[in-house]
Structures are given as structure tokens and as C-alpha cells.
Amino acid sequence: MDAFLTQVLAELKAARxxxxxxxRESTLQRRVAAWVAKTCPGDGDAYLRRQKDDPGEWDRLIEAITIKVSSFFRNPMMYEALARDVLPELIEGKQGGKAREIRVWSAGCATGEEPYSVAILLDQALGDQRSDWSCLIFATDLDRAALEQAEAGRYTRKQLETTKLGLVDRYFTPDGDGYQLRPSIRNLVQLSWGDLVSPDHAIPADSLFGSFDLVLCRNVLIYFAPDAQAAICEQLNRSLAPGGYLVLGAAETVSRELSGTLQAVDRKNQIYRKPPQRRSGPHR
Structure with a gap:
């Protein structure tokens, strides 16, 4: 890692x-260089001085580094698997319990399309029983600007291009040249800042504890070096409740250390499951 990039990362860590x-070093190198060239062409020292004069520049740099492409129901096959297999299994497993509660974490939620897509699926799956259930969906991201967009709940036609027309009509209202998410879905999701590589800020603070029934961390691991990937996978595994599901991106897989712990239940869609807790038999 070159001296300039090392200094930028050190000062970013100190400031934020x-x-x-x-x-991944190649990703960092490319994105930082592109951003510096855009803001202070050819002058790294001038860029560092700018950081000191304008603290808000750190947030803009984070936004430039953590570029994400997202849309509602991106990768429709994965969402179909959630609707067909995962959510019905979770709901059935909790039907007889005292607390009808489903806990979800969208890690690396970008501008909110993923957690809101899951909220729509849950609303569909529960149907008339929706008022009998507590659906807690936590969504975290490193990019504060992306979280602000998610909070607003307003999306373009392009961000909804893989959403079935009936769902758009039911869960969104037209708003100028875009669409506004209805409050009934927006209010199911709690957005907060989170850093997956930080032990102190990985799991959503508002969740109080992990015990998630479903964790989605899609197209995030690919940006990290192998050691960081393994650490993130361990965080995700610890956050899962027994019997909980983990969903990764199409080009991702769990770390080698967890391959014997998490069962691959749908390799095509990268869906894994933590073994359910064994029930102890009757004492004799």
C-alpha cells in the first residue's frame, strides 16, 4: 500500500x-485515486490539506469508496427463494411460540432497497396475521449519505425496475418522477450506521443483541481482503439465532472456518442456515 493511501486511511480512522x-487494496487504490483526481487533480498534499479544512470531506470520501449499486428485489431468484422457502419456514417455526417475532438484519443496506424488499415480503407472507407479529428489521451501512436516502424512502423508476407492478401499486405512491415508499413498510425498518469490521460497531446497536432469524450481507464481502472477510463472517455467524439464515451475494461464500458450522441450504442463491438448537429429551 503506497504512502499516500496509508496516510489517507490513517487520517480517516482518526477523524471518523x-x-x-x-x-481490497486494489479497490481502495482505484477509488481513492479517482476521487482525489476529481477533487484535487494531481496534488495529494492539497487533498490532505483540504481534509483538515473541510471535515465533511471525510464523509464524501467514504461515499466515494463505498459505491454500491442497488435496486428493489435485485436478484429476483434469491427473493423468490426467501418468499418460497425461508420466510414460511421461519413463520411456521414460531407459530406456536409465545413471542411471534421475526428479527432481520440487512448488513450493508446501501440506500435501503434490500431491507425494504424484505419488509414487503414479510408483509406478504404474514397476510392477515400481520398485526399478530412483531417484525424487527435492522439495516446498517457505513455510508451516512446512503442512510439518509434510505430514510427518505423515495426511489426512481430504475430502482423499481425489477419490482412486480402489483407490489409497486400496493407499497408505493407516485411522487413526481419517482415513488415514495408507504409508511407501513418504511416503519418496519430501523436504519443505523454500522461498520462491519469494527467489533464495537458491527451488530446494530438498536437491536440490543443479535439473535437474528435472517441476516443478509450481499455483495459486501467481495470488497474486503480474505482476513477481513473471515472476521465479518464470524460476526455474522455470532449474530444469528439458532436455526437462523444467512444470505450472501452470488459471488460470495462463507469463510473456510465456518463452512462446517453453517449449512448451505441453497447454493444457487448463497443461502446458509445455522443449525437449530437441539431440544433435550425427557429426563428419565
Whole structure:
């Protein structure tokens, strides 16, 4: 890693408490260089001085580094698997319990399309029983600007291009040249800042504890070096409740250390499951 990039990352960590050293070096090098060329062409020292004069520049740099492409129901086959297999299994497993609660974490939620897509699927799956259930969906991201967009709940036609027309009509209202998410879905999701490589800020603070029934961390691991990937996978595994599901991106897989712990239940869609807790038999 060159001296300039090392200094930028060190000062970013000091200013914002964010450690991006686990990102793939080639990705960091490319995105930081592109951003510096755009803001202070050919002058790294001038860029560092600018950081000191304008603290908000750190947030803009984070946004430039953590570029994400997202849309509602991106990768429709994965969402079909959630609707067909995962959510019915979770709902059935909790039907007889005292607490009818489903806990979800969208890790690396970008501008909110993923957690809101899951919220729509849950609303569909529960149907008339929706008022009898507590659906807690936590969504975290490193990019504060992306979280602000998610909070607004307003999306373009392009961001909804893989959403079935009936769902658009039911869960969105037209708003100028875009669409506004209805409050009934927006209110199911709690958005917060989170850093997956930080032990102190990985799991959503508002969730109080992990015990998630479903964790989605899609197209995030690919940006990290192998050691950071393994650490993130361990965080995700610890956050899962027994019997909970983990969903990764199409080009991702769990770390070698967890391959014997998490069962691959749908390799095509990268869906894994933590073994359910064994029930102890009757004492004799």
C-alpha cells in the first residue's frame, strides 16, 4: 500500500473511527485515486490539506469508496427463494411460540432497497396475521449519505425496475418522477450506521443483541481482503439465532472456518442456515 493511501486511511480512522484497511487494496487504490483526481487533480498534499479544512470531506470520501449499486428485489431468484422457502419456514417455526417475532438484519443496506424488499415480503407472507407479529428489521451501512436516502424512502423508476407492478401499486405512491415508499413498510425498518469490521460497531446497536432469524450481507464481502472477510463472517455467524439464515451475494461464500458450522441450504442463491438448537429429551 503506497504512502499516500496509508496516510489517507490513517487520517480517516482518526477523524471518523472507521478502519478501511480491510478493504481490497486494489479497490481502495482505484477509488481513492479517482476521487482525489476529481477533487484535487494531481496534488495529494492539497487533498490532505483540504481534509483538515473541510471535515465533511471525510464523509464524501467514504461515499466515494463505498459505491454500491442497488435496486428493489435485485436478484429476483434469491427473493423468490426467501418468499418460497425461508420466510414460511421461519413463520411456521414460531407459530406456536409465545413471542411471534421475526428479527432481520440487512448488513450493508446501501440506500435501503434490500431491507425494504424484505419488509414487503414479510408483509406478504404474514397476510392477515400481520398485526399478530412483531417484525424487527435492522439495516446498517457505513455510508451516512446512503442512510439518509434510505430514510427518505423515495426511489426512481430504475430502482423499481425489477419490482412486480402489483407490489409497486400496493407499497408505493407516485411522487413526481419517482415513488415514495408507504409508511407501513418504511416503519418496519430501523436504519443505523454500522461498520462491519469494527467489533464495537458491527451488530446494530438498536437491536440490543443479535439473535437474528435472517441476516443478509450481499455483495459486501467481495470488497474486503480474505482476513477481513473471515472476521465479518464470524460476526455474522455470532449474530444469528439458532436455526437462523444467512444470505450472501452470488459471488460470495462463507469463510473456510465456518463452512462446517453453517449449512448451505441453497447454493444457487448463497443461502446458509445455522443449525437449530437441539431440544433435550425427557429426563428419565
Amino acid at each position: 473511527g472507521i478502519d478501511l484497511s480491510g478493504y
